[in-house]
Amino acid sequence: MIAVLRRLLIGRPLETARMEHEKVGQFGGLAVFAADAMSSVAYGPEEVLLVLMLAGSAGLAYGVPVGIALAILIAIVATSYRQTVQEYPSGGGAYVVAHANLGVLPAHIAGGALLTDYVLTVAVSVASGVAAITSAWPGLHEHRVALAVCFIVLIMLVNLRGVRESAGIFSLPVYGFIFCCLATILAGFAKLMAGHLEPGLPSQLPVALQGVTAFLVLRAFSSGCASLTGIEAVANGVQAFKEPRGKTAAAVMVWLALILATTVIGVSVLAHWLGIAPAEKVTVLSQIGEKVFGRGTMYYLLQTTTALILIFAANTSFADFPRLSAFMARDGYMPRQMANLGDRLVFANGIIMLAGLAIALIVGFEGDVSRLIPLYAVGVFTAFTTSQAGMVIHWIRKGGPHWHYKVIVNGLGALCTGVVLIVIAVTKFAYGAWIVCLIIPVLVMIFRSIGKHYRYVASRLSLDNASAVQPHHNLTVLLVGGMHRGTLEALQYVKALSHDVRAVHVEAEGAQDPRIRRLWDAWEHDIPLTVIESPYRNLAGPLLEYCAKLKQQEGYDIVTIVIPEFVVDDVWQSLLHNHTALWLQVSLRTVTDVAVVNLRYRL
């Protein structure tokens, strides 16, 4: 039944040999990797304005400078990462770069930070996507948590089925969204120039709760930094690009940075000129769209592509999180199961774990983007900083032509992202970043102890100093429940299996049943039957005592307990039986020097 449901939802298993990667060029690559970064335009400027609004319209005036600062940061990080992707054509994620150049601890920090941020990307993107939908259709507002959970489950199922990151699928929403954004910005500017739109202050002037402080502006800037998460995604996925991989990835990086920076500045400036302030139930992008186009086709197109690109942005994390977990699992820092390939050649456990964590976040924060944003970006800037710092070490060690120049580029990247990281951590700490500042060290500790455990297991399993194989001295014990046809089959089996067999009946009902010995003597002459009492009506205890006594007295190394069990036709029938064999197996699971044979016979 479960198997049928699984086939229906996930599809039939795929052969390992069918594992393949579609290679993307510049156009396709931008489609696949821009979703994560571009989607942040849908909520980034809004979160900037939400913070600035605390200082009233005086605060909102800082929207444009913050947008320009973000664009500059995007340019610096993209330039720095261009070097990384060209140097690590098989994937230059922060974990890999840090592991190669800085050592285990920085790699763990980068890994923990990235995993945290991937979970947040899913939660924030889906919550924003739902916000775009509820801006257009406000009746859905109260169902936003349920809607978001449904989307995450849907994305999870799609990923468990194993969508390749197909450029074809991504092109429509990503280029559609880019087109809609640029169209909105251009149309907005054109209409402002032509005087069809009135520049002005927000219709409902926000009340200033505080003055404009440097801290407030920096906090607004920190909120906007969420836009940079997508750049790491390109570096993670270099191996998906067509040859020359590094060059293609670097070109995509430049295009992405250009479009992203343009859009961020464009939206910021337009929001300022149109006098738009964040509102509770309508997103800033939706307000801009409505002012520029009215509630027409273009407006609904903008909202739809916004929702779509946000869902696809979440999908990017569903590729990155399981891949990074599998990397770390292979290095022995995450549970080995994370590296298991599922039926459809995807890292199913990672996908399920990501969905579970993102759903927990959505439910815990009631699907509220503004409450999730302060947790966001700490992780990715930690990863940026370790990754760029790793590149600096890489160039110093490697040298090569122009290495001084390259050290300066990556060094500038590391410095800027490091400073921004501190700014983010400090300005958002009290608003939720403390949670991430707590989680990352905890994750690092977990990675370390997992690594320690696997190294311990490997050392214990090592063949070094192992002695040659000497046969054990084994005794086979047949557990007899009663004398019936199944017992005869079991006797046939144990006689074939082993020459040293005893039979045991555990008397758990209190009263001795003389029938069993009489029947045994009638049917079996070679193997002796021992009846042992079980005052507490359990089987495992007296059985193990009996085995231990035999091992001690007669010098056996190991005892093989054969437990016969009959198989009924269906689940309902199996409810009518005690499943003594199963329970016994479960209670013997942790016992060593005892091997348990599960012998089934048909009725």
Place this chain on the structure above:
Amino acid sequence: MIAVLRRLLIGRPLETARMEHEKVGQFGGLAVFAADAMSSVAYGPEEVLLVLMLAGSAGLAYGVPVGIALAILIAIVATSYRQTVQEYPSGGGAYVVAHANLGVLPAHIAGGALLTDYVLTVAVSVASGVAAITSAWPGLHEHRVALAVCFIVLIMLVNLRGVRESAGIFSLPVYGFIFCCLATILAGFAKLMAGHLEPGLPSQLPVALQGVTAFLVLRAFSSGCASLTGIEAVANGVQAFKEPRGKTAAAVMVWLALILATTVIGVSVLAHWLGIAPAEKVTVLSQIGEKVFGRGTMYYLLQTTTALILIFAANTSFADFPRLSAFMARDGYMPRQMANLGDRLVFANGIIMLAGLAIALIVGFEGDVSRLIPLYAVGVFTAFTTSQAGMVIHWIRKGGPHWHYKVIVNGLGALCTGVVLIVIAVTKFAYGAWIVCLIIPVLVMIFRSIGKHYRYVASRLSLDNASAVQPHHNLTVLLVGGMHRGTLEALQYVKALSHDVRAVHVEAEGAQDPRIRRLWDAWEHDIPLTVIESPYRNLAGPLLEYCAKLKQQEGYDIVTIVIPEFVVDDVWQSLLHNHTALWLQVSLRTVTDVAVVNLRYRL
């Protein structure tokens, strides 16, 4: 962890030899068995008045005649049952009597009816007990469902610990309640005579929704019949009485009938004279107590003993339901597990099942006694009728002195209870009795199919026509995951176990690992290693295919698959491993002709 919790809640296991029964005399017996019957005084008269109230004060006037009719019915049933308990001193429940005299189908009907009613007894008693508490402390009214569930869980735990039906524990609430009831009735009459209390109509005169009809009065009478459930309890538990068991039980029956009839009439008359009508949040008994005593010590004592006796009444079902289930399980009509003695020598599965069903009822009916009552009493009167009819057959077959007289007594009992059964079923059908009329036949069908299954299993396991034991031809296959110390231990084991061994490695990762064959050849020279490919990365499929091929080609009867597995220290560590052995065992569970050996080794 689970084991510790279990010890804490339920206590350490008891030896089978410690199974014993406390024998009770008349005084103790009345305490133990009166709880169920007496407790119905707390809700019976109320439910009668609730129905009569539909016809306004004209209806309420019928409260006294209905009370008298109930008292007469009690006398008839008790007289009839006196003969049963003397004739079946080892327990004369309806199931046993019907099984012995009427055959399997009537026994199944009686059994299904009784099991249904036991569940209802728990639900109704606990709901009424909670109503007694919330009458005195109305603030708890909104938490009544949670409170009732807590009580049921508590009673379940106490019963899983295994309280003997100790007369000592029962005496206080039962005799306390009887004392309080009689005191209330006597004080009420005395104060009425002395003129301290005004006889009168209800302060809020109920509006007549319909006229007084025979149907209405009969429906009221049916609701009152709930009071008779306890009589069956005495018959079920005859073996708990001191010798001469039958006589002692019969005497207790008389005392119980006398007190019960007196109280029912007393409460009915008092309610009528005091002009009491049922109210939503205060029980009738509570209203009477308040009028007679005021909100003083005696009032709170009455409420407390009422709540206590109701909880103890539920406890009676916790003895009867598991005992009857175990009876029926031993006869092969209920799942065998119901007859398993738990750690504390109680039928734990029956106790848990009863608690689960009662909680489902309480939650489903929102802890509302009036909605549960229509389902009640159909079962117990079905049991009465079959039991008394069985006794009629018994006397006719057995004969003996005065058998004609005995046939007449039991025949009258059967006739009266049969008529009442029809009255109950008809008058309450639309109000909920249809549920029980549906459940009983379904249960009978289930009992029949369970019986059929067990007979089928027994016939298949029978040794009749079985042939003598011939050894099988067995092949042992060692599953090799990789070459490590554990593999060497497994080799030692299989060499001791069997002479016909093959080793198999399933290549699930896609790429062939040449290391394993090299290491195998270095360490093992006798047993050949076969490497099989698994294109879909599962183990069970290719392994079974390999075994099937060998069986077919080389004529083996059975294959023993040895699966080595290492044991880690704790649960957290075990989360870090794939548990291939366990999964493989689970997926091989339904396969026959393959025995699976679970070989564990310490690191």
